[in-house]
Amino acid sequence: MFRLARELAGISYSKIAAECDIKPERVGTLARGQGSVTSFDKVVAIADALRIPGHLLGLAPRPWEGTASAPVLPDRDEDTSARGREDVRRRQFLRAGSGAGLAVGIPDLVMQRAGRRIGREFPALLRERTARLRRLDDVLGGGDTYRVYLGEYQQTKALLRDSTCAEETRLNLLSVLAEQAQQAGWAAFDGGRETDAAGLYKDSYSAAVEAGDTDLAGNALAFLAYQTVAGDRKAGVEIAARSCRTIAHDAPAGVRALLHERMAWACAVAGLATDAEKALHHAEEALADIDSAPQPDWVAWVDSNELQIMSGRCWSELHRPLRAVPVLEAALARYDDSHARDKALYLSWLADSYLTAGEIEQAAKVTGRTLDLADGxxxxxxxQRLAPFLKRLAQHRDVPAVADVLEKAAA
Incomplete structure (x- = not known):
């Protein structure tokens, strides 16, 4: 199957290795007919990666079977619950097409040029491919996207090792590699692979520094701070502050806004209210500078509404519900349900603030919506975010709305 996948579908052994969680050299060995795969878990992983129907391998039908038909888009006048069901179907459809098949569906620029001399136009084409794949994160979780993003990173790394190019092209490729490492690191973090995420962020930082890309170097540190602050608040704040110092004063406005936002978050988690507010103010000032100047694609999602959400999250984390609730209510009303994971997370901070304020029924209502969005x-x-919150909410299980949402959570 591995040999046929490469010969007939053009899927490289390195991509198969990333998708099936097998070392690339073992994939090559198996493709030559040497050795065999006998582990049940590995057979399942290969079936899912190459979309082999379960019955062909003696397995039950795989979860993705029968979900790959085109989604039916809802009419504009359908109610919210109907749109929610369509969002779930859309995620199922995209998940069924993710992995090796989806990545190969985008022209495989790396595979076509590996081992050759690379032209100066290639890094820009590869960066465009990276931007297109980044859109998967809008609707899918890291458990679905990690191996896709990791495969892209591994291929670019191999390209730098095995091909020749001018020095300027090499530096541009290193910049793309740093961007891909951040994308893979984020998916690893989102999918619960904490150690992998930290390693990829550090690799990204090294590549960005070598490339002379201070913006991506600063963002690699910001990612690392976001992950670190949950376990070591002091270290997280220090890394976030370093990320802001790394970028130049004339960095794109979106980059400055993003890094100051993450600085604000680190300070909020550490209980530093004054520093958090100051960082939010710097982020707001940066966003005010955005005009027609080009911004890197990796900050395209940073806007005034996203800043309002981060502000509300910070005030919620600082146990200031009177400041958090109105900001989150207004911003989340403008935030589309198709971004299900992120909206579920953001709503959890709104529910937390309602509970802190003693609004038990409202906290339960928002929690129910959070559970609906996070499903699947x-x-x-x-x-992870809801587990400790539900324990707090359970102290009010005598309230009917709370009992209902606890039952939903258990189910």
Whole structure:
């Protein structure tokens, strides 16, 4: 199957290795007919990666079988619950097409040029491919996207090792590699692979520094701070501050806004209210500078509404519900349900603030909506976020609305 996948579908052994969680050299050995795969878990992983129907391998039908038909888009006048069901179907459809098949569906620029001399136009084409694949994160969790993003990173790394190019082209490729490492690191973090995420962020930082790309170097540190602050608040704040110092004063406005936002979050988690507010103010000032100047694709999602959400999250984390609730209510009303994972997470901070304010029924209502959105998302973060909150909410299980949402959570 591995040999046929390469010869007939053009899927490289390195991509198969990333998708099936097998070392690339073993994939090559198996493709030559040497050795065999006998582990049940590995057979399942290969079936899912190459979309082999279960019955062909003596397995039960795989979860993705029968979900790959085109989604039916809802009419504009359908109610919210109907749109929610369509969002779930859309995620199922995209998940069924993700992995090796989806990545190969985009022209495989790396595979076509590996081992050759690379032209100066290639890094820009590869960066465009990276941007297109980034859109998967809008609707899928890291459990679905990690191996896709990791495969892209591994191929670019191999390209730098095995091909020749001018020095300027090499530096541009290193910049793309740094961007891909961040994308893979984020998916790893979202999918519960904490150690992999930290390693990829550090690799990204090294590649960005070598490339002379201070913006991506600063963002690699910001990612690392976001992950670190949950376990070591002091270290997280220090890394976030370093990320802001790394970028130049004339960095794109979106980059400055993003890094100051993450600085604000680190400070909020550490209980530093004044520093958090100051960082939010710097982020707001940066966003005000955005005009027609080009911004890197990896900050395209940063806008005034996203900043309002981060502000509300910070005030919620600082136990200031009177400041958090109105900001989150207004911003989340404008936030589309198709971004299910992120909206579920953001709503959890709104529910938390309602509970802190003693609005038990409203907290339960928002929690129910959070559970609906998080259903079927391949991300560990909504569950991690909700677990301690549900324990707090359970102290009010005598309230009917709370009893209902606890039953939903258990189911």
């Amino acid at each position: 998302i391949a991300s560990v973060r909504p569950k």
